[in-house]
Amino acid sequence: MEKLDETLTMLKELTDAKGIPGNEYEPREVMKKYIAPYADEIETDGLGSIIAKKAGDANGPKIMIAGHLDEVGFMITQIDKNGFLRFQTVGGWWSQVMLAQRVTIVTTKGDITGVIGSKPPHILSPEARKKPVEIKDMFIDIGASSREEALEWGVRPGDMAVPYFEFTVMNNEKHLLAKAWDNRIGCAIAIDVLKNLKDENHPNVVYGVATVQEEVGLRGAKTAGNKVQPDISIAVDVGIAGDTPGVSEKEAMGKMGDGPQIILYDASMVSHKGLRELVTKTADELGIPYQFDAIPGGGTDAGSIHLANEGAPSLAITIATRYIHTHAGILHRDDFENAVKLITEVIKRLDRKTVDKITFE
Secondary structure: OOOOOHHHHHHHHHHHOOOOOOOOHHHHHHHHHHHHHHOOEEEEOOOOOEEEEEEOOOOOOEEEEEEEOOOOEEEEEEEOOOOOEEEEEEOOOOHHHOOOOEEEEEEOOEEEEEEEEOOOHHHOOHHHHOOOOOHHHOEEEOOOOOHHHHHHOOOOOOOEEEEOOOOEEOOOOOEEEEOOHHHHHHHHHHHHHHHHOOOOOOOOEEEEEEEOOHHHOOHHHHHHHHHHOOOEEEEEEEEEOOOOOOOOOOOOOOOOOOOOEEEEEEOOEEOOHHHHHHHHHHHHHHOOOOEEEEEOOOOOOHHHHOOOOOOOOEEEEEEEEEOOOOOOEEEEHHHHHHHHHHHHHHHHHOOHHHHHHHHHO
């Protein structure tokens, strides 16, 4: 692999880290390493979300920028007598992207390589071959010959299994390929926003937050939101890229490279009109590209944070990403950098008067 610059190195470390919901230790340590130099203090909530605080005006409003640490993956539930592992999906998976894919089982004795298998098509009836294999009929093969051998290697029910994929810069160097963009890219945005504000006298207190357990119901965002009690929150996550064959603009408007997506509506939240208008006005003034999208079938951490304490005006800003909830997604570096720039500039404008105007008008 070519030598990576500072940003790409951070993105590689974040995405290569293994962490499904409830098992976010690895990405949390990477997040802590990169955000600590720009924070006044770092706390965690009771579930393990990281809260990095940076005070500009200590009496100013509290602004929360949240990405989530967890990625979709699997939990081992059973080891059969022949050493094959049964598993539970953790987060949303589509069966057609799973078979024959490599996974890493994280055990107390170290990582073990496995592959997701099923009954071979050669012995299926013609009718059965036409149907997708159901997840309940899949298993993970780690090359063990018995339950005892798998146990000896350290495998236990409850261990996580994580998609295996190495961060890759594609031939178009702006296109970045990795697992876990959902949502290590949001974590990276939170890091770089605090980095941008390092020597800025911003009129508020900023919290760069990396939440846990988003993929199983926005759970860490609820606890972190209640701890921070923000006046304004922005969730940063991946969005749908509708620029691949067969997808119409009616189904998905987002295009990689056209700027961060301002989410108008999703299943977890109606975006706050006043905050949305401040964000788009700031982008227009500074010539930062952006695009709108609505995701009626999904949600972001903003869905929990906007209900924290007495409620907070909130917005989701996402990065158009291809092939989310699979082993490998693709996003555009410019979208990441423009999201960081836009959120940084919005934060500089969020003084008490502006936040009160957004909240009460």
